[in-house]
Amino acid sequence: xxxxxxxxxxLALTIPSEAFGTFxxxxxxxxxxxxxxxxxxxxxxxxxxxxxNDPLFGYLSDRTRTRLGRRKPWMLVSLPFWALLxxxxxxxxxxxxxxxxxxxxxxxxxxxxxGFGSILWTNYSALLPELYKSLRDRAQASAAKLAFQVGGxxxxxxxxxxxxxxxxxxxxxxxxxxxxxxLFLFFLLGLKEDPQVQNLPPPPLFPSLLAAWQNAAFRVFLxxxxxxxxxxxxxxxxxxxxxxYSLNLxxxxxxxxxxxxxxxxxPGAFLWERLARRWGGRRAWGYALLLMGLFSLLLLLxxxxxxxxxxxxxxxxxxxxxxxxxxxxxxAAIDQDPGRRExxxxxxxxxxxxxxLALMGLSFLLLFWLFGYxxxxxxxPNPGLAFRFxxxxxxxxxxxxxxxxxxxxxxxxx
Numbered sequence: 001x002x003x004x005x006x007x008x009x010x011l012a013l014t015i016p017s018e019a020f021g022t023f024x025x026x027x028x029x030x031x032x033x034x035x036x037x038x039x040x041x042x043x044x045x046x047x048x049x050x051x052x053n054d055p056l057f058g059y060l061s062d063r064t065r066t067r068l069g070r071r072k073p074w075m076l077v078s079l080p081f082w083a084l085l086x087x088x089x090x091x092x093x094x095x096x097x098x099x100x101x102x103x104x105x106x107x108x109x110x111x112x113x114x115g116f117g118s119i120l121w122t123n124y125s126a127l128l129p130e131l132y133k134s135l136r137d138r139a140q141a142s143a144a145k146l147a148f149q150v151g152g153x154x155x156x157x158x159x160x161x162x163x164x165x166x167x168x169x170x171x172x173x174x175x176x177x178x179x180x181x182x183l184f185l186f187f188l189l190g191l192k193e194d195p196q197v198q199n200l201p202p203p204p205l206f207p208s209l210l211a212a213w214q215n216a217a218f219r220v221f222l223x224x225x226x227x228x229x230x231x232x233x234x235x236x237x238x239x240x241x242x243x244x245y246s247l248n249l250x251x252x253x254x255x256x257x258x259x260x261x262x263x264x265x266x267p268g269a270f271l272w273e274r275l276a277r278r279w280g281g282r283r284a285w286g287y288a289l290l291l292m293g294l295f296s297l298l299l300l301l302x303x304x305x306x307x308x309x310x311x312x313x314x315x316x317x318x319x320x321x322x323x324x325x326x327x328x329x330x331x332a333a334i335d336q337d338p339g340r341r342e343x344x345x346x347x348x349x350x351x352x353x354x355x356x357l358a359l360m361g362l363s364f365l366l367l368f369w370l371f372g373y374x375x376x377x378x379x380x381p382n383p384g385l386a387f388r389f390x391x392x393x394x395x396x397x398x399x400x401x402x403x404x405x406x407x408x409x410x411x412x413x414x
Contacts, residue, residue, distance in 0.1 A: 014152025043361030058347025069193030260312030268320030288321025291397030
């Protein structure tokens with residue numbers, strides 16, 4: 001498969017998924033008034049479910065043998081449910097809050113949406129080391145994937161504030177579900193998996209989990225990936241609050257802040273592809289994580305939109321490096337295992353990185369304890385300072401720890 005078509009699948013997944021992950025807390029906490037304690041409780045349960053299903057779905061697809069391949073049947077079946085549930089998340093029936101059913105609806109549709117989304121993400125990601133074998137091919141595929149991901153981020157995060165501020169969350173959800181679903185179907189129609197893999201015996205579960213855990217390179221990657229994913233999630237989910245409370249900007253201007261990050265990530269993808277091929281994936285990964293942490297810390301300083309945009313450009317450049325080089329490091333770690341268990345490895349990665357996102361709920365509780373933020377109806381005495389801390393201090397600390405983990409990765413990745 002051409003790298004651009006593989007990258008198109010990332011565009012399709014990113015548009016709804018990033019709109020879900022970034023604006024869900026803002027929609028239900030600030031718009032609908034869901035209590036922060038209920039949200040934190042749900043976030044913990046959600047992260048546990050999200051963590052458990054990733055290795056399960058990866059393992060099941062590793063064992064699948066059909067004429068269409070291992071991954072394609074799972075994605076074809078899950079796609080329509082995923083798109084419909086995304087629309088349902090942002091279109092709750094009127095009167096749920098008054099009837100005391102808002103939390104029940106919120107928990108049900110998000111759990112179902114995440115389950116079908118995990119099937120798509122795990123199977124899509126597992127294709128990269130199977131379809132592309134050399135460092136050069138993987139770097140090109142990863143750069144194309146990130147370039148399309150940037151497009152998805154610009155739409156799913158950058159454009160979303162303008163869309164929901166102008167037309168409402170329901171219209172945004174319908175448009176993004178249709179666009180993402182249609183593009184992913186186009187990607188699937190062009191997918192042809194490696195037929196030789198069908199001849200391998202299906203891997204057993206517990207020996208496969210043991211083999212993954214005994215892979216020292218994979219363990220180091222997991223540590224760095226967990227810290228990076230948590231930091232990135234803080235930056236994304238905090239941006240609407242940061243714009244509103246720390247910079248005193250209208251909702252729609254959040255688009256400019258996200259755009260400053262993601263537009264810089266587009267040329268940054270091809271810059272970091274060259275740097276990774278020159279330095280090796282391990283060094284590029286470590287440098288990118290360190291720079292992203294330092295630039296995130298600068299988010300403490302801006303007092304206006306132009307200043308925040310400038311910092312966003314720097315964060316976006318480092319973000320591109322973390323994404324491209326992270327793909328290369330993980331693929332190199334998987335290569336150490338001859339069992340062709342890509343789905344399990346990506347599933348375990350999703351298990352541990354998403355398990356860490358249980359702390360997302362605790363991060364909002366931390367803002368309550370330190371700054372008194374509870375919800376949009378009761379933001380506390382100094383919400384501006386609260387979200388400067390959330391956007392600057394917490395991600396920088398996590399990314400510095402991720403950099404230290406990257407320095408211990410045992411392979412050169414060249």
